[in-house]
Amino acid sequence: MTTDANPLLSDRDVDFLLFEVHDAASLCALPAFADHDRGTFELTVQTVRRLARDVFFPALRDTDAAPPALRDGAVALHPKMRAMFEALAEAGVLSATRPASVGGQSLPALVATAANAYLCAGNASGAGLAMLTTEAAHLIESFGSDELRARYMHDLYAGRSTGTMCLTEPHAGSSLGDITTKATPRADGTYNLTGSKIFISGGEHDLTENIIHLVLARIAGAPEGSRGVSLFCVPKLRPDGDALVDNDVRCAGVLHKIGWRALPSVALNLGEGDDCRGWLVGTAGRGLAHMFQMMNAARIGVGASAAAVAYAAYQESLRYALTRPQGRALSGRDAQGPQVAIVEHADVRRMLLRQKAIAEGALSLVLAAARQSDLAEHGADEAQRARARRLLDLLTPVAKSFPAEKGFEANALAVQVHGGYGYTSEYLPELWMRDQKLNSIHEGTSGIQGLDLLGRKVVAGGGEALAAWSEEVTLTVTRARAAGVSAAWCDALDGVVAEVGALTIELAARGLAGDVDGMLSHSADYLDLFSTACVAWQWMLQATAAQRAKGAGRDEAFYEGKLRAAQYWFATEVPRVALLARLCREAEDSYLRMAPEAF
């Protein structure tokens, strides 16, 4: 890497977030992470970021430019996808967070998420394939029979096969309870599967011999809706004696996409020849619940990828702004003097600071969620685990959607900073912008995340998750005050916590009274409001760490930058909470009143 190459993420910042903000080292006190210390975390991040910079990022343009196509039922991946995947597998990245009992390194999700963010920034498609493989293996690890674990789990963790999640059907995307893929029991305990899946990422390729599909389907005679959905393991090639034989999973087409172009998204037909065998994973009728292990991990993964893709583009536009000469200072008298670098213009600095506030705020939020997932699984006692589970459930839709939604805005700003050059494919920001758009769509659209947050998560258990969240944020504010962070910001965040609580109670009461529109018609605004609050919380945490560290004569500019980004968030975003709350409270009805024919 040359000295002015894009680092994808700032190493100093990742170090700050891991150790000064989210206290990764403290996780080592938990038995599950006892083999680790700060040194192993640092070395792990170092290995993965090097893979990202040396293998993933240099392949980004090429793998985007030549997406795979379907030929004679086969899909040939870009050779550089193979190089990426093999490098990850060889470095042990696929099983990093799993326990030693299945060959993993018991790495906390917090550290793995930070490390993987480099991979996403370098090449989202390559990182996506790895994530699918890890989580498919994890599903089999958690719910699969011994037979399935022995047959597939190790191969997946070692990268000898890849995995998929087969949920979406042409008529059932957001509404998974409506899937119709059918599983008919056979005498030997397996099932015959028939049906069509669409948009299956990594659903066909030539990278590994076998592909292990984890498929949602309905057992003949099962009840309607999500209660009738079960989970199946459907390999591309199934065992037959000592051999592997075709399992009647047909790739019917590869979709042409505007981003994530290196990772094929395919339509799959199961059982065209009535010879597609599936093995039940877990309990019949619990398929969606089981699949949520993968979906929740994927949602945090999508948030991390979104934060990373915004981050890399921010870094790119920062480098551009520092070197592109154009125009002169507004106050300058000297029209003949040399042009200044565009970073000198107030509006360009605005665009850069906005990107910084979004990207670094989003990454911090995703890491906060990852930390809760570590505590939820490995916390010291049941009380800590239960509290973390609630917080994780609550944060998941936010950590998934905020980085995607605001990240897209940040990505557009990175294009904007590049001016006309940003609109050409000579420069990378347009690519990251295309890649980013997917993140508000897959793994549940932002619309679905908003409904999940307001309709389910904040009201769950009588609002116990929200209560835990309020406690966390209030504690953050108390610490911020003690550290000498701006009282105005602290007051503002205290006010936001109170507003979120009051508003949620009001909306929930409407729901209980049967006024569903009154509660949920502004779920998108509620999601926006709650996301803004969560990111304000993250900036408060960062400002506190920065305030504490400042003045010691080390890294002054770095900490100053953190405080200015926090200032920006409190000055420009937090005030929007009042407007969004009013829209929710008034159930402002412009679009509800728009009958389809009025458009």
Next chain:
Amino acid sequence: MKILVSLKRTADPDNANKVKVAPGGAKIVTDGLEPKVNPFDEYAVETALRLVENGKTRIAGDTVVVASFGPKEAATNIRQSLAMGADSGLLFTTDDDSLDGDLVARALAKVVEAQKPDLVILGKQAVDGDSNQVAQVLAETLGWPSATFAMSVNLSADKKTVTVGREVDGGVVKLTLTLPAVISVDLRIVGAKAVTNNVTPAAFAYNDGPRFAPLPMIIKAKTKPIAEAPLASLGVDTGLKVRYTGFELPAARKAGIKVKDVADLVERLRTDAKAL
């Protein structure tokens, strides 16, 4: 076969453009830059590992020891080498600022006396000071044969000699050294086939560049020993021969100019640049 590799930590060389000179030129400021292993030293570790391997497996009985001088935190950098595959580490603690090339070389000579390696491999220079002295002074102090700027190394089958390809201005010079010896390595030593030991099959190709520390090895490295002792315990005179009197940035480069045509270029090379 025992190989000793020396290791220095330097302010993140990937971000060298962030290095600043303190006001008044008293020192170099590397604020916010992670200390990383000097890249040439990483190549030295990679070279050593390739010499003790049969392709992907280790040759039983051969060892690689990594030594470093610096603050306690340098243990992290040693651990990185252990995660790459080195067997043990030695850390002689002192301030980064209390070292110069001469002291490091004399201290290394003491380490060599105690460790009795067959081969010492160093990076050709550290990317911060760029002094390029330690290997030479060390070899002189020990009275051992040495080859600097190695771009290829071949260890003989009987492990009695190494043949080193040295990068010099006019091309490559080949030297055969009788062990024990001192080698300093250059960038090209980490090419896929630059290091050979007459054990690893000729068809085997390494990945270009120093290897990544695979995640499982990072945990294993925690159990590998790093012996720590104060630098003074080596019994060397810790006085410095190099004194820094001041630092300043090189003059900013002037913007280039566009020339009209070849004739103009030649004219300017002759008159302005006085290059012809």
